[in-house]
Amino acid sequence: MGDDEKQGQGTTPPEKPVACVPGTRVDRLSAFQLYHLNKYAEIGMALSGEANVNRLLEMIIHEARAITDADAGTLYLVNEDATHLDFVILQNDTMNTRMGGTSGVEINLPPVPLMVDGKANRSNVSSHVALTGEIVNIADVYESEEFDFTGPRKYDEATGYRSKSMLVIPMRNHENDIIGVLQLLNAQDIAAGGCITEFSDDRVVLVASLASQAAAALTKTRLIKDLKDLFYAFIKSIANAIEEKSPYTGGHINRVVDISMMIARRINEIDDGPFSEVHFNEDELEELKLSAWLHDIGKIITPEWVVDKASKLQTIYDRAELVALRFDLISKCIETECLASKAEQLALGAGPQALAETDARCADALQELSEERAFVMSCNEPGEFMSDERIERLKGIATKTYEVNGEERPYLTENELLNLCIRKGTLTGSEREIIEDHASMTGTMLSELPFPKKLSRVPEYASSHHEKLDGSGYPQGLKDDDLPLQARIMAVADIFEALTAKDRPYKKPMPLSQAVKILGFMKKDRHIDPEVHDLFLSSGLFREYAEMELNPDQFDEVDVPPDLTMRTVLIAGVGDFEALTERLLTWGADLELEPSLGKAELATIEAYGTCKPYRIVFIPADDQGWKLVSQLVDNEGFPMHSLVMFSDAPDDEDRLYAQTLGLAGVIALPAQEQELSAVAFSIVNGHRYSEGVNPALCLMGKARLRAKNEDGGPSILVVDDSANTRMLVKYYLADKHYRLAFAENGRGGVEAYTKSHFDMVIMGTHLTGMDGFAAARAIRNWEGESKTQPVPLLAITAHYIPDDGQRSLDAGYTDYIERPFTKPKLLKLVEQYIR
Ligand SMILES: [Fe+2]
Ligand SMILES: [Fe+2]
Incomplete structure (x- = not known):
């Protein structure tokens, strides 16, 4: 066949195209056909576009039933070990049953085994189809002798249902694997009033085609999910491996992830202040989370002894013991020398006076040595700051020598002196460089990975967690606008975790107040982002984190006021509110006073249900006030934790009742700052949005x-x-x-x-x-x-x-x-x- 014929033009010359008169086109397809074509096209697109497995499964069974007008349908999937068929969706219109998928109703039926006693299970129709890949179409299951239908019969006896026609189709994916089975029950003849009929062959073809499309879509969805799970599992195992290198930093990465995500989510929740225009979408949150998981991946090349260096003299082992032993040896040398000179004096007939002088000299030398030993040991402590005087004294000791076997040796070697002279911490300049190398190594390693577009900035965020706003950070010395918000968030998370960590070998767990103070200095020095710092503190996130992770003895008084700048506070009733209002205004609250409890209730209920769950309501703890509270309790889902009771002299009963109802607390008037602050923080931190209302x-x-x-x-x-x-x-x-x-x-x-x-x-x-x-x-x-x-x-x-x-x-x-x-x-x- 020539090319022309292939194109359907035959050998006759092509006719000149004639334009149709607009609006006169009669389609070759009937409206019915077009409707179904459209529908299948839409199903195909929906199948390929659906990322949620449950919805996908539900869509498959629904479409298969729609094509065949089946009254009921079941979808089975082959389990991971290919030993059973699991029930995943079950639907029956007549019995008004919907189980599995998005219905939220669990299917409690046992899975269908593919093998029984070592033999293929062919008696069950669904396992038969899964094993053979055949399509089974049965006009009446009660008359079938090929398969065991005692299950459906029992179901029918118990419910009065009549299982009749059945179509069972394998779901075969693009690799020709059977991944599931579609079982449809009781085809209805809609034109004849819905009576039960057989599954017609033309519909069987359509369902079989749908089943294979569905299988491919399902496999694709599962593959994407599996790949994502694998990726995360791999990242977590690398993070764990890094932390395994050092028993002391265990959990650091996990905790940096937690703090970073807490800050990012809080930024998403607020609508005022410097972050009012910032919102991280789901992809950006994932990108940040991955960056936090991977931020220290470069530590994979950092030697453990540098990471864990607990004292200045530590290398692969702590040389403090070696230096101590050396001083003991020097002490013995002095004693030996002393005894030798005394023996010499005796031999020359020296008197008791001369011997006593030698003893005294020895004692002085030993005393001096003991003081030097103690001083050297104190220099080894990471907490000891090395002033110029201390360094000079150390150098003096280091240059002293002692003699062993005729060989003269220094009190301290050159390297020991170098390490002991470290002014702050335990690391020498070159060791610090080794440590700092991890940030650029993080960047190098991650930039070699082909991250998908939505995660493309992971290498940048992860490798910038030690950069500082003033440009003094590493590895690139980035500053100000060069630093993305994500890196600034991780920097605060990384520092706060390290400061408050309770398991570092080289420092005692730090009290919360000190960690907050240091963070404040870092903000002042422009080492960390001031806005992220303020959010972290004033929103109480630091306390939320501390409650989860810190030892109880790390908790102490921290002077951080609650931030009520975005909150409307309604004070209901009458009383002496001067101290209360003054304090709330200082914390930035927007105040409303409503002497009438009835109006306060209306205003509260009206605010809730629109968009003011931010509202904090102060209610008098008297009969009328409690009545108002009980009416609010009746409002399902009302945020009770935003209610505070007040009274001149609240009693235990008031407090207990408030606790039972889940209120924020009861305060005594005039308001005490500490009590009020505790209540305000509990509201700010306890705030949870009702579903869907942001x-x-x-x-x-x-x-x-x-x-x-x-x-x-x-x-x-x-x-x-x-x-x-x-x-x-x-x-x-x-x-x-x-x-x-x-x-x-x-x-x-x-x-x-x-x-x-x-x-x-x-x-x-x-x-x-x-x-x-x-x-x-x-x-x-x-x-x-x-x-x-x-x-x-x-x-x-x-x-x-x-x-x-x-x-x-x-x-x-x-x-x-x-x-x-x-x-x-x-x-x-x-x-x-x-x-
Ligand atoms: Fe780091
Ligand atoms: Fe870190």
């Missing part, structure tokens, strides 16, 4: 731009974690004059919406990270708080998840469209709300 977002709107329709048509924000869905929406809306913007997850969507004006938001529901429901609630809360007109908020729901549409409306969406959706469907919905 109060930080509520205030973000202050900076919202009102750029409505400035440059053309209505603006639509499209929020979905599937690139395919974003692409489809863009394609479907392309010929309309909409200005489109995109976000990949709920948090990004809320951020975008609260910063710029949009006439509509189209957002998926089951998004990774902050899901669409939470994002919808946050958007509505923000609108309430900032008195913004509610935006039409359209959900893209998953049709395979029951009640997804209703759930979206409950969460604050305006309307919804199910996946898969067609262009006319989407346009109709969009145009209903936007013109």
Whole structure:
């Protein structure tokens, strides 16, 4: 066949193309066919775009049932050892049963063994299919003699259900491995009123095709997850290996990861101050976490004896003992010399006077030696600062000599003198260089790894943890703007961990107050970032960490006031609040006084449920006050830990009751600073956002731009974690004059919406990270708080998840469209709300 024929043009010359009259095209495919083609295309895209295994599994079984109109379906997966089939999803419409997957209902059925008594288990239809890779299509399981259906029969007897037609299909991945089995039950003839019928052959082909697509998607999803798990496990094992090198720094890396992530998450939670515009998304948090895990990886080349050098004389072993023994030897030499000179004096007939003088000289020499020995030993202590005088004295001792076997030797060798003269700590200049080398080695090692794009800055962050703002750090001497925030966070974490570590050989565990003080000096000297420092202290994060990690005897009084700058404090009732208000104002609180308890209750409830979980409420500990509290308790999920009771003379009963209800505490008026500070810190640290409501977002709107329709048509924000869905929406809306913007997850969507004006938001529901429901609630809360007109908020729901549409409306969406959706469907919905 020639090329022309291959192209379907045959031998006749091509006709001149004639343009169609617009709007007259009759598609070769029927509407039904087109609908199904669209649907399969959407399923294919959804399968390849789904990263959540549970949702993927649920989607598979749902689509298979939809294709065949099956009343029930079960999805089994071959277990890791390939010995069993595990039940993973179970659905039955008639019996209203949904188990496994996103349903949250666990399946308690025992797995199906693939082998029984050493033989292939062919009696069970699902294991038979998993073993043979055959498709089994049975018209009525009660009449089947090939397989054992006692299980379904028993189920039917107990429930009144009738299991009849069954289709069992293997899920074979791209490597031809069977990874699971799809079992569909009771195909219904919808046109005939839903009676049970056989699974028709044309549907079998479609399900088999779906099963193989699904298997490939599942394998891909599992592979990605396995690779990620492997990567993290590998990193952790390297971190552990580094820490194993030194028993003294064990846990350092783990703890630096913890502190870094605590700071980053706190930055995400706050909406005021220097970090109000900073938000780390999920990828950036992961990037920071990895950087913290890997920050000391360069220590793999650092010799242990340098890392663990506990005293100045330590090399591979501590030479202090050697020096001590040498001084003992010198002492013996002096005594021997003394005895020898006395023997000589006796031989020459010296009298008692002369002998006594020799003894006295000896005693003086021994006394001097003993003092020198003690001084040398004290110089070996890392805590001893070596002043110029001490160094001079040491040098004097070092140059002294003693004689052994006719050989003259110095009291201290050159290297011993060098080490003992270290002014601060235990390291000489060259040893310090060896230690400092680890930071550049971290950079060198990590820059050789091909990190994916979203983690590309790990080498930079990890290797910059010893850089200082003033440029005096290492390895590059970076300063100010050259230092990314992530590196500044890790620097504070690294230093605070090292200061407070309770297991270092060369120092006693430091009291918390001293660590905080040193951190303060480092801020003043521009060694660490002042804003990260302030956040770490004023938010009470340092105390939160200390409570987890430090020895109780490290705790002492630390003079760090609680930071209430972002908090509204409502004081209900009447009383002498002078001291209380003065203190709260000093700490930056925004005060509201409400003498009427009824109004205070209303204001409190109103604030909760919009976006003010930051509110702290002071309530009188009298009958009326307790009544108010009990009414607040009835509000499910109310943040009780933000309530403080007050009274002139609170009694034990008040305190006990407050504790039982989970309140922040009870204070006595006039307020004592220490008591109030403890309560404020417990609120600040105990604050947990109710699901999906990020109060930080509520205030973000202050900076919202009102750029409505400035440059053309209505603006639509499209929020979905599937690139395919974003692409489809863009394609479907392309010929309309909409200005489109995109976000990949709920948090990004809320951020975008609260910063710029949009006439509509189209957002998926089951998004990774902050899901669409939470994002919808946050958007509505923000609108309430900032008195913004509610935006039409359209959900893209998953049709395979029951009640997804209703759930979206409950969460604050305006309307919804199910996946898969067609262009006319989407346009109709969009145009209903936007013109
Ligand atoms: Fe380091
Ligand atoms: Fe470190």
